[in-house]
Amino acid sequence: MIYQGKQKIWSDYQKEIPSDHWFYARSCIRQSFFPGAEKYFMVICKDLLGKDIFENAHHTTCGGISYHSDTIPQETVMTIVARQFALMTEAGYKNFVCSCITSFGNYTEILETWREFPELEAKIRENLWKACRREFEKPEYVAHASDLVYKFRNDIAERAKFRLVNKETGEPLRVVEHIGCHYSKMFPHKGVGGAEYPCVLSGMAEAWGGQVIDYPERRHCCGFGFRQYLVKANRGYSLSNTHKKFESMEPYHPDLIITNCPGCPYFLDRWQYVISEMTGKTYGENGYGIPALTYEELAGLVLGYDPWDLGLQFHQVAIEPLLDKIGIEYDPAKKYLGLNEKEIMKPALPSVMKCC
Amino acid sequence: MNFGFSLSPSSAVNLDKIDLSLYHKMEEIEPDVRICIGCGSCSATCTGQPFSGMSLRKVILAIQRGRENEAREMLSGCMLCGKCTMVCPRGINTRHLILSMCRYWDGEDHGYNLMNEVEVKI
Amino acid sequence: MIDRIANGFHPFVLPFVFGMVFVLSYCVYGIVKILRQLPAEDRKHFFVTLVTPKYIVKNVWDIFANCLLHVKLWKRNRLLGYMHSSIAFGWFMIILLGHIEVFLFMPSRAKFFYYPIFFNFFVAENETTLRGSLMFFLMDFFLLVILSGIVLAMIKRIRSRLFGMRRTTRPSFLDTIGLYSLWAIFPLRLLAESFTADISGGSFLTLPMNWLFRQFLGNNLNMLPTWWAYSIVLGIFMTILPFTRYMHIPAEMMLIPMRNAGLKIRNARRGFARTEVFSCPNCGVCIDACPMSVKKANVKDCTVYLNRQIRRNNEKRIEEISDKCLLCGKCTVVCQVGVEGSVLRVVQRSTRNYAINQDYSCIDVAPFKSQVAASSGNVLYFAGCMTQLTPSIRKATISVLEKAGVKYKLMDPDGGVCCGRPMLLAGRFAQAKEMFDRNVEIIKASGCDTLLLSCPICYKMFKDHYDLDGIKIVHHSEFFSQLLDEGKLRPKMSSEIKYVFHDPCELGRGEGIYEQPRTVLRQLGTLVEAKQNLDESICCGGSLGSLSLGFEKREAITRNSLDNLCVAHPDTIVTACPLCQTTFGRYSDVPVKDISQVLDSAVGEKSA
């Protein structure tokens, strides 16, 4: 691997990311999968970095999940998106940041479509007006939340309490990054680093001390594939794609996976359990899995937030070996305590994969 | 545990892992198997094709890709009429190739049956 | 006649006695072995013929004519015929006369079987007796005949071209020893008899030689060593005979009655096939006949080498030789002992076991049956696979049929089931049979009384292999000839056009149809002949008979066949086989047409 070659490509794919004044749109599913992730994104942006980032309680799903599952037509999803833009316009913002990469892909695709077909945009404006009497201006910048974290990665590194380094050996942790298909595969120029050698996540991992692994199936889909997973008859196909990725990354012995998409961390996490039940194989050390974290969770970890506050107990793969490797202290007893130390239920343990 | 779905094998041909022993045997018997350009003349003219789907082009490709099982059925419909040999633009001795494939398909030499009593009338 | 040696024995006869006992025992062993290898019913039938007078006469005559007189060879090549029959018949006569001498002069010694061979050593005769001088004259005469044959054989070995043979076999090591010992036998006998001629009597050859030798040797001390040498050489020849090509002498005497009894090859290596293989005299006539041997290629793949390799059980070579052959059948036509080169090869092919055995159960013949049953007509035309690639033949044939007012049906307008012959030639009889059966079903469903074929490959298959309940099977050339005879077609004669007819292997040598296509062509234009024609016509090189011969290797064969056809500068080469037409068409400078095409263009509209 010629690192300079990658750097050259990264330099070709740098996008402009305004440093402040953002309108934030959440993901429809991440809050239930990884509830700490979006929360700590806001905490980091607002409290730690002191940025102006606004969210409106009335915003909804972007509709991308239904669009990609072939359940709603494109004009509907465009109208939903138009409403999100209207909320942004009403709040007086011009920079739009979203938490989900399918949303990011969705917003980008719609804006590009409107650029090519202005008559469609006019029609959507009419639809929106008819539906809820709102009007909107198109955002000047659309970013994914990871773009922002990438932009502030060095600020975060400066404030970090931990580095992605093995405490015992001093070696950098081996990080697998997965940007998710909708981040830049559709519009390479809209993603940091392009589509082939994206650097949005690898930039974070490297800034925080880790070493990024480039394994053969790096570009491959996480396996979610929307209706491939949602339709049970196709679910084996979804699983097989994830399995292919793990088989490919296995020889590199990764310490963790850092991901972008709501689906990616979910499937890279949960399918490890399913694969272990089906094949008896686990991919981490000593019978554990490989922890799959969102970039916000990882940022939270290096900044020294409590793992359980970050919601890491919601992961299927146990996070503890990673915490031990980095040297992050945690209280095992508090793993399944919720707000105000209230007992939340303990999950049953898998038969193959070790989970604490 | 039964999840109601399972891992499906990859449909990809992995050239590093396939078993090419049959192909190599064919290369030894009829080196011209290498020069097939997949034009499909053999399949288009095949007498057996309408009945069995025989396509020599596909059979050759299947053994090159280590997927013999997909082609066995086709070969068993060959009538050996020789039209494919007549039309092959690359001059491949297709009949001999087919006969040799039928003989060594499973990678074994099935030998001779010298004690056989037959009605020989040609 | 005086018995010279009191007890009628001398040690020098021992080498001969040993050789003779050995070869006779070997032959007995061989005969028993081959008889045991025959299928029981064949064996029984064979024994019956051996005691049936009609067969006995035929067997004796055939053996006499073929093994001794080489009648077939005489017809083919007089010089070779003389060479072979002088040695074979001369030797036979010497042995016969030897026995007659013993019975005439020394009946008491008849029990010593070496006595007739060395008669002149053991007896002393006053040459003035009439009986003696006649016998001695005959003995010297036939010895001279043999020696002339030996001289020719020596010349042939050095200069085979003088005998009209371009190529001959390379003898194996043992063959060479056998050859030299055979050559040595008769000069040594001459010398031995010459040395004893003043004692035992002699005639026009031996007496002068005796006189001559006495002039400068002055004694007869050479007598005994020469008789020793003669006996030793005989002993050597007899002993190695089973392992040389000379085994063909006894084997052919076995083959003739077996063939007369109607036996056929039933196994690749045993029984009848084995007798044929051993009957091969390695003369090499098949090499020149073989179309593959053009430009000195593939010489080692001719039938003579197949026989040799089968005798050696060299499986690799047997396979190569069997697979390469075009199965044109010409070697069988020219073979003096009638070794069936093509059958022997196909039966070798049939011994192989396959991982995939074809299965045609997926073929549904119902649509074909209903299609042939639906239309009317009593002639069913099956164009065949190859004709699919030469649609002009089908078109011309149909056109001729219509012009002649024949009511016909098409059996395979959109392709059909292969006749099975290509599969049969590959030695896969069961698979071929499956295809036969499918076609038979369709043919019977048609209700026609005549099956018309334009491809000789199909024709031979239907003609020889199908039981079609009296349905007449005709090749289109045959059919056209008949239509002309009946006056149903009135073609325009253009005598300025020179046609040459190429006899397709399957039609000519295969089915003996030589005259009918020529009859047709004579009514269309001037018929010229190829250099080698009729049963010696040269395969076009496109034959499906060969399994392993590649496309590029066939070009020389085709070109050679074309050169043979074009000696009389024809304007058009006419053939009656789609495969020959396609093959020649690739390289020919002269237009190549099917007989149906030339006939169709010569017949105007509806001449009937």
Added chain:
Amino acid sequence: MATEQSPKVSTPRDIRKEERAQRKAQRQGADAAPERKLEQVIIIGGGIAGMEATKQLLSLGYRPVLVEKEDHLGGHVASWNRLFPDMGDAQAIISTLREEIMDATIYLSTEISFCNRLRDGYNVMLSNGVNVLARAILMSTGFTLFPAAKKEEYGYGVYDRVITNADLENWFNGGDDHRIPSSPKAVGFVHCVGSRDLKAGNPQCSKVCCITAIKQAIEVKEKFPEAEVYCFYMDLRLFGKKYEDFYIRAQRDFGIHFIRGRVSEVSETINGSVQVKAEDTLSGRPIKVVLDMLVLMAGIVNNPDNAGIAKQLSLETDTDGFLRSADNILSITESPRKGIFLAGACTGAKTVPETVAEARSAALSIHNYLKNLQ
């Protein structure tokens, strides 16, 4: 070589001097070329097209002035090793041509500063300060190779074992290349890298890459007989003399595998080899193979340096990005501008023999043009 090291510097004064000398020779009855043939012709680009045209113009009695921006003649061919289909020596062609143009005026490491159009000719100012007046200019500015790194998914410049056809040719020519392993087990060639690819900005066929890939695949197989060699192609476009024989040899004698399907992506494996994915379109299945070396057949694209000169001379580009000829059938060597001629790959991808033939044709066109001006 002497020509290259000490190029003759011609000035209009020199020419006048020579003209006088020639006229004198003529008067004395010596066998000299007619006066009009002393005329200068500027040839821009010293590749094989420029060299061949120079040679022809010399023999027609002109004074060709050959301008080359590199410090050596021969263009791309100078860095190649053997040429298809007879494996002729590329260097030998260059040295033969070089020897035949010893008498021409050659400026190496020189570019065109600017040119003006005069009433019946051009005034060309060179970067070395020389000013040349000529009534005819020949553009033989050639092509550039598609920058393979633009096809990011193939990882040229990123993966250790990915090289281009030019890199491989340079290695055959004795160059050092650490990316080429000492005993590869599997080698792949990707055809049409930057050719027939709208997404790469070049929809044209580069014409020579298919046959070059076959040539190089054979050469690789000759060097590494143990290696399996795969060619991934979209279409095989082998149009030239004996190319089909070459293809059959590659298949039959060298056992090179041809896979119809374009490589979709390349990734590096843990031991530094590359994993290549493609669709085997003939069997309709995805295909995957690990290779120790991957050669990208970079295509032929127009030379961006042409743009400046083309603008000054008011030349147009054709829809394929190459210089436009007056007519693509009858006058491929003539530009729409009077006195400006085109030869070689500046008008599109060409093989070596085509380029040489076109250069000859251009020289003849120039000769006829100048003759008719008299």
